[in-house]
Amino acid sequence: MAAQAGLKFQGWLGKGPESTDGQMEWGEFEPKKWTEDDVDIEISHCGICGTDLQMLGNGWEHTPYPCVVGHEIVGKAVRVGTNVSHIQVGDRVGVGAQARSCGGGSCPECSAGLEQYCDRGSVDTAGSVYPDGEGKSYGGYADYNRTNGRFVVKIPDGLDSALAAPMLCGGITVYAPLREHGCGPGKTVGIVGVGGLGHLGILLAKALGADRVVGISRKADKRGDVLGLGADEYIATDDDQDRDWATRHHRSLDIIVCTVSSAKMPLSDYLELLKVKGNFILVGAPDGGELPPISAYSLILNGINVAGSTIGSPTDIQQLLHLAADKEIKPWIQERPLEDANSAVMDMKEGKARFRYVLVNGNFGKH
Incomplete structure (x- = not known):
C-alpha cells in the first residue's frame, strides 16, 4: 500500500x-x-x-x-x-x-x-x-x-x-436494533425521542419498509417535523390533546426504539404500546444509569421483551451506508x-x- x-x-x-x-x-x-x-x-x-x-x-x-x-x-x-x-x-x-x-x-x-x-x-x-x-x-x-x-x-x-x-454513529445506533428486531413490511414501529438519533430512526424505519412509523416525544411542537420526516403519526405525551395516548394506542406497535432515558420517563406507558411479543429497545444512555421501575406483570402478561443496544459492527455500518445510498436517505x-x-x-x-x-x-x- x-x-x-x-x-x-x-x-x-x-x-x-x-x-x-x-x-x-x-x-x-x-x-x-x-x-x-x-x-x-x-x-x-x-x-x-x-x-x-x-x-x-x-x-x-x-x-x-x-x-x-x-x-x-x-x-x-x-x-x-x-x-x-x-x-x-x-x-x-x-x-x-x-x-x-x-x-x-x-x-x-x-x-x-x-x-x-x-x-x-x-x-x-x-x-x-x-x-x-x-x-x-x-x-x-x-x-x-x-x-x-x-x-x-x-x-x-x-x-x-x-x-x-x-x-456512522447516530444512524447505526438506531439501525442495528431496527434490523435485529425485524423492522420491515408488516411491522409497526415507534421511535421515542425525536432529536439527532430519533429523526434518523424514523427515516430508517421507513426505508426498511415498516408499515407504520410513529414518532413519540413530549411536546406538540415537533409534530410538523416528525410528519415531515415521513412518520405516519405523532404522539405528544405531555400534550392535553394526547392525554390518553397510552390507552388509545394500547398494543399497537411491534417495535419501540427509545432514544432517550430518564428515571422520570413514562416507561410503563411506553410498554403498554407494545403488541404481545413486542420489543422495547433502549439506545439512549442515561447519565446516572437509572430507569423507572418495571412491573414484572407488564412483562409477563404481555409477553414483551425489554432490551438494550449499542452501535453496530463495521459490517453493520457498511450495510447501513449502502442502504442510505440506495434509498437516498437524507x-x-x-x-x-x-x-x-x-x-x-x-x-x-x-x-x-x-x-x-x-x-x-x-x-x-x-x-
Whole structure:
C-alpha cells in the first residue's frame, strides 16, 4: 500500500470540562503510534454527537485530557498500512464510534462479528487510551485521524459526505436494533425521542419498509417535523390533546426504539404500546444509569421483551451506508465550519440542532 508519512495532526483540543462552554483550543496532538494495521484519514466532515459533549465535559469521569472528540468521521484515506487490504489510498472512507477491538482470538463477541460488544480490547474513536503504550485516540474535530483499518469503511458512491457522517454513529445506533428486531413490511414501529438519533430512526424505519412509523416525544411542537420526516403519526405525551395516548394506542406497535432515558420517563406507558411479543429497545444512555421501575406483570402478561443496544459492527455500518445510498436517505443536517466548532458545540448543548450538526473542514471539505 502507498503511504503518506509526516502528516501534521491538529485539532480542537478539550483541556477540561469547561471545553463545552466554547473553550476548546486549536493545537497539535500526537496520534497513536503508527502500525501497519492503521489508516490515516484526511478529514473532510465530522458529525457532532451528544456523546461528544459528555466526553468534553467529563460526564463519564474518565476523559483523558487533552482530548479531541468526534466519532462520525468522513474523509480521504491518505496513508494505508500494509496489513489493510480493503482500503486504498484515495478512497473516501468513514469511521464511527469504535476504533479497535481485540480482533477475535479468545473473544467470542469479535469472533461472532459483534465487535461493538468486545470487552477485552475495545477502543473508542475519541477519548480512549490504547494498551501497551500506543497512545490515545483522537477524534474528528481535526485535520487528520488515525484508526485501525478494521474499523474504517468505504463510503459508497452517490452518498454525500455530509449526509454519510451522521450514519456512522447516530444512524447505526438506531439501525442495528431496527434490523435485529425485524423492522420491515408488516411491522409497526415507534421511535421515542425525536432529536439527532430519533429523526434518523424514523427515516430508517421507513426505508426498511415498516408499515407504520410513529414518532413519540413530549411536546406538540415537533409534530410538523416528525410528519415531515415521513412518520405516519405523532404522539405528544405531555400534550392535553394526547392525554390518553397510552390507552388509545394500547398494543399497537411491534417495535419501540427509545432514544432517550430518564428515571422520570413514562416507561410503563411506553410498554403498554407494545403488541404481545413486542420489543422495547433502549439506545439512549442515561447519565446516572437509572430507569423507572418495571412491573414484572407488564412483562409477563404481555409477553414483551425489554432490551438494550449499542452501535453496530463495521459490517453493520457498511450495510447501513449502502442502504442510505440506495434509498437516498437524507438526514436533516446543518453544516457548520470546523473553524467554528466551539460555537457549534455550544449550540448543540443548548438543544438548537435540527437535527444534526456536521462540521465541514474548509481545507478538505470538497470531496
